[in-house]
Amino acid sequence: MKRLMNLRPSKGTAIFLGLLPFLLVAIMYLFASDARLAENPNDKLLPALTTFSEAIDRMAFTPSERTGEILFVQDTVSSLKRLGFGVLISAILALLMGIPLGLIPYVRNGLSPFVAAFSMVPPLAVLPILFIVFGMGEIAKVALIVIGVTPLIVRDLQQRVSEIPAEQLIKAQTLGGSTWTIVLRVILPQMLPRLFDAVRLTLGTAWIFLISAEAIAATEGLGYRIFLVRRYMSMDVILPYVAWITFLAFLFDFIIKKFTYKMFPWYTAGKETK
Amino acid sequence: MSLISVKNLYKEYGDNVVLEKLNLEIKEGEFCTLVGPSGCGKSTFLKMLLGQETPTRGTFLFEGKPFPKEPSVERGIVFQRYSVFSHLNVLENVMLGIELEKSRFFGKLFGAKRKEAKKIAMDMLESVGLENSAYKFPSELSGGMQQRLSIAQSLVKKPKLLLLDEPFGALDPGISADMHTLIQELWKKNNLTLVMVTHDLHEGFHLGTRLLVFDKIRHDPHAPDRFGATITYDIPISDTSETTLNKIDKSIKKREKNDN
Numbered sequence: 001m002k003r004l005m006n007l008r009p010s011k012g013t014a015i016f017l018g019l020l021p022f023l024l025v026a027i028m029y030l031f032a033s034d035a036r037l038a039e040n041p042n043d044k045l046l047p048a049l050t051t052f053s054e055a056i057d058r059m060a061f062t063p064s065e066r067t068g069e070i071l072f073v074q075d076t077v078s079s080l081k082r083l084g085f086g087v088l089i090s091a092i093l094a095l096l097m098g099i100p101l102g103l104i105p106y107v108r109n110g111l112s113p114f115v116a117a118f119s120m121v122p123p124l125a126v127l128p129i130l131f132i133v134f135g136m137g138e139i140a141k142v143a144l145i146v147i148g149v150t151p152l153i154v155r156d157l158q159q160r161v162s163e164i165p166a167e168q169l170i171k172a173q174t175l176g177g178s179t180w181t182i183v184l185r186v187i188l189p190q191m192l193p194r195l196f197d198a199v200r201l202t203l204g205t206a207w208i209f210l211i212s213a214e215a216i217a218a219t220e221g222l223g224y225r226i227f228l229v230r231r232y233m234s235m236d237v238i239l240p241y242v243a244w245i246t247f248l249a250f251l252f253d254f255i256i257k258k259f260t261y262k263m264f265p266w267y268t269a270g271k272e273t274k
Numbered sequence: 275m276s277l278i279s280v281k282n283l284y285k286e287y288g289d290n291v292v293l294e295k296l297n298l299e300i301k302e303g304e305f306c307t308l309v310g311p312s313g314c315g316k317s318t319f320l321k322m323l324l325g326q327e328t329p330t331r332g333t334f335l336f337e338g339k340p341f342p343k344e345p346s347v348e349r350g351i352v353f354q355r356y357s358v359f360s361h362l363n364v365l366e367n368v369m370l371g372i373e374l375e376k377s378r379f380f381g382k383l384f385g386a387k388r389k390e391a392k393k394i395a396m397d398m399l400e401s402v403g404l405e406n407s408a409y410k411f412p413s414e415l416s417g418g419m420q421q422r423l424s425i426a427q428s429l430v431k432k433p434k435l436l437l438l439d440e441p442f443g444a445l446d447p448g449i450s451a452d453m454h455t456l457i458q459e460l461w462k463k464n465n466l467t468l469v470m471v472t473h474d475l476h477e478g479f480h481l482g483t484r485l486l487v488f489d490k491i492r493h494d495p496h497a498p499d500r501f502g503a504t505i506t507y508d509i510p511i512s513d514t515s516e517t518t519l520n521k522i523d524k525s526i527k528k529r530e531k532n533d534n
Contacts, residue, residue: 165356168358170326170345170353170357171351174324174351174428174433175347175371175427175431176347176371176431181377181378181380182381184381184382185373185374189361190359265411266360269413269414
């Protein structure tokens with residue numbers, strides 16, 4: 001008998017093992033839900049599957065009586081707009097700041113302490129300021145994501161730029177590059193896939209800020225909805241929304257990863273063998 | 275006139291003297307190899323030739339003028355590793371030098387000019403034997419091929435001085451013999467002036483036209499940094515006999531033993 005650490009499951013077993021925890025949680029939920037509902041048919045904490053499908057039908061397939069819009073679609077679109085703009089602005093800002101910070105000593109000495117201090121400010125603590133300055137509209141919510149996410153990406157990119165081997169930068173200078181053309185031809189192209197990586201890893205953080213901002217001040221959005229229906233203990237709406245948010249987060253992670261693999265074959269070439 | 279002219283040059287880091295009283299003239303077309311025990315300042319000297327370091331005192335002239343204080347196109351470099359661009363394929367790696375020179379703002383050529391650059395780069399790849407790998411990325415190349423690429427990258431700039439920093443140190447013996455042949459060939463064909471640092475004394479003895487040995491003459495065991503290294507042997511390769519080799523080898527080994 002081999003040691004446990006040397007035993008490898010076959011492909012089929014591996015898939016089954018991967019699905020098993022999901023199945024177990026689902027079965028546990030069904031039993032617990034049944035047990036609670038048997039005791040009190042009006043229990044709202046663990047709704048039955050039929051209640052879920054009713055709620056999903058109401059939110060996602062029936063236009064709202066008040067506005068004529070489908071709430072679920074409206075919530076998703078407005079949340080994704082905020083998230084998209086927030087992350088896009090962060091990525092652009094991070095690229096504009098991270099490369100000079102990593103490459104140019106004057107910029108690094110001048111700005112590094114400030115960036116380090118700024119990134120320590122808890123973004124949620126400045127949320128009230130954002131609401132005061134930008135009002136309760138969209139800008140404040142996008143700004144929260146930008147303030148929360150940009151410093152993370154900036155510091156990551158700065159680190160990556162300074163990890164470029166000195167040999168490469170010297171070589172580029174002997175090939176006739178100026179600071180600007182070296183940024184354009186050597187550093188920027190090497191940083192793009194790393195930027196996508198950084199964005200992917202900070203998406204989770206971006207979601208946190210999005211949902212927090214929506215919970216506090218919004219009139220639609222995924223975060224707004226779950227915090228709104230919390231008042232009625234509508235677990236039948238909250239749980240599908242949470243599942244949907246999780247799925248979206250997973251989807252974006254997957255898409256960005258595939259995109260990076262496709263766009264930058266040289267970047268992943270060394271990684272896949274690891 | 276000498277290409278490189280060094281008179282009474284010192285390099286110090288605070289109290290640590292790395293090089294002292296260095297005198298050297300290198301003419302165009304020479305192929306010098308620099309050997310010496312580790313920590314003898316041969317790499318520091320190469321960095322000064324490159325513009326990464328500057329001397330503390332002394333005369334240090336390139337074509338009769340003071341050395342430029344940062345790396346420039348006159349001096350090409352091939353490092354032991356990391357000197358090719360991982361995000362460009364082999365052909366683009368060689369084209370980069372042409373593009374950076376011809377397109378001062380974008381560093382990139384388009385259309386007819388790009389075609390022209392491509393042709394020059396292709397010819398260069400042929401002369402180092404990489405024409406069949408033009409569209410591969412450096413990560414797909416072996417160590418020896420990466421060094422060929424790095425040499426091609428530098429040669430496309432037609433540098434007045436090509437510096438090689440232990441270029442074959444990380445290669446298998448068979449491959450590094452191939453590389454010796456290649457570098458000799460390129461040196462003769464392109465009228466290059468080469469300065470190569472190596473830790474392999476035999477390599478230094480059989481390549482090039484002139485062997486320079488860096489070592490400390492004076493040594494204070496209580497303050498090993500008190501005295502710097504200087505050139506202890508400066509011999510034309512035609513003069514190199516087995517006895518000289520053994521003598522130098524012995525003195526280097528002795529120094530390294532003393533230092534440890």
